[in-house]
Amino acid sequence: MRVYLFIAVVAICATYLFTPLVRHLAIRWGAVGRVRARDVHIVPTPRMGGLAMLMGFVTAMLFASKTAFLRGVFQQNHQAWVVMVGAVLICLLGIADDIWDLDWMLKLSGQLLISVFVAWGGLQIISLPIGSLVTASPTISIALTALLIVVSINAVNFVDGLDGLAAGIVAIGGVAFAIYSYILARTSPSYASMATLIDVAMVGICLGFLLHNWHPAKLFMGDSGSMLLGYLITCASIVMTGRIDPATVRASIYLPAFMPILLPVLVLFLPVLDMLMAISRRLCKGQSPMHPDRMHLHHRMLRIGHSVQGAVLILWGWAALIAFSSIMLLFFTSWHVLVVFLVGVVALTCATMSPYLQRRLAKGAPKGHEDEPLPHCAGSRYTARHTRRR
Known part of the structure; x- marks a missing residue:
């Protein structure tokens, strides 16, 4: 556990220190989001920002490769290097979109090609812990893996509409998933786990x-960041659940058989x-499925009167409730x-x-109180003018 905390x-x-440098590069390369009527930012x-996140991720993985525990x-397989290469490629695609605003079909094609490359490189769903269901052929395995990666990438991209929203939701889901993968790793001879590391x-x-x-954000993660996070959380899920032996899972009293399928879905429930x-x-x-509008969940939160910070914190709360309720099933009835869960929902x-x-x-x-300002009115008037593109 201490090694994972160190990583x-x-x-x-690393990410915190790289971010100011990346901000300077973004300004120099012209990756600056102009202010539009639907944007949250006013300047x-x-x-x-995904470039800083990529640099932080690669730095952490290289440190991990030098620790005795990990x-x-x-050395056992090359999955870790495949994940890192895929992360670099998906981030570069996102950087190109942040700078030049790529056509959505071109971007989707790039996502699919990178996902197929990663699956072909060995990061595949080999088995699904539903009864004894196993993928019938390598082609089906690659196609299923690529589809899952593309869906998750775009799910996180869609929810990235307010400062800190996507990063917080993915972090919450990542913590829940790390707890589960760590518990799984403890049932094996070696506690080291690629899924937990990712x-x-x-x-x-x-x-x-x-x-x-x-x-107010100093730097947006952009598509380079949202696509990277969607890719990484899916890779961790595939590394863990895609190779679980269903019989082993059913035999464990600590790991309900439905958890390997349930948890990845619940971790990304809000984005999906x-x-x-x-x-x-x-x-x-x-309209095109990628046509931007102002009807996302976070836009609705702003429309009913929440401030940006308030909307983000509440959506984080929903994400935490859904993700950690599934984890609690491992420890409680x-x-x-x-x-x-019901108390949290209320x-x-x-x-x-x-x-x-x-x-x-x-x-x-009463009439004498009608003109008193409401606590969120200022935030509501502010956000009515500015809602970011997604």
């Missing part, structure tokens, strides 16, 4: 970048939900988890709807 600290420090802000993970390094780069990305809603909404209007629902409820109460207040 996380390395990732945090032109550089993007391309050296064997790098997770802790990913959480570290998210936290290091958040120190610069909290509202937002992506599915956006695609359905746009297709129903006859389902009834205890259900009670905690609390977060009240927090989510609080500006709307306050306005309703204000409308019904």
Whole structure:
């Protein structure tokens, strides 16, 4: 555990230190998001923060390769190097989009090619822990792996609409996933786990970048960052769940058989939900599925009156509730988890709807109190003018 914490600290420090340099490069290379009516920021802000995150991730992985505890993970197979090469490629694609605003079809094609390359390089879903289901052929395995990577990349990209939102959600999911993968690793002869390593390094780069990305952000992660995070969290999931022996999982009293499938879905529940809603909404209007609009979950939060920081914190809360409720199933009975989950749902629902409820109460207040300002009115007026592209 101490080695993993050390790697996380390395990732945090490296990303934090690289970010100012990347900000300077983003300005110099013209990767600066212009202010539009749908943007949150009110001054032109550089993007391309994914480059700093990539540098932090590679630094942490290289440190890990030199530690006695994790050296064997790098020597046993070449998955770690495949993951890093894929991370570099997906980040470079994102950098190109941050600078030149690539056509969505070109970007999607690039994502697919990189995903196929990574799957061909050995990062594949070999088995699915649902009964005894095993992929029928290498071709199906590569196709399934590539599809999962592309979906996750775009899910995180869709939810990246407010300062700190995507980094926080992925960090929360990464912590939950790291706990589970660490528990799995303890059931094996060696406690070292590639999935846990990827997770802790990913959480570290998210936290290091958040120190610069909290509202008002000094640097946006851009597509280079959101695509990188979606790629990394999927790679960790594939490394862990894609090679689990279903019989072994069912035999363990600590690891319910449904967890390997349930947890990856719940970790990215909010991004995937937002992506599915956006695609359905746009297709129903006859638009491209990548057509930008102002109807994402975070846009709705701003519209009902939340400030940027308030909306981000509440969406983090929903992500944590969903991800950690699944982890609690490993330690507590389902009834205890259900009670905690329902209490959390009630609390977060009240927090989510609080500006709307306050306005309703204000409308019904005596005449002398009608003109009193509401706590979130300033934030609501501010965000009504500025909503970022996604």
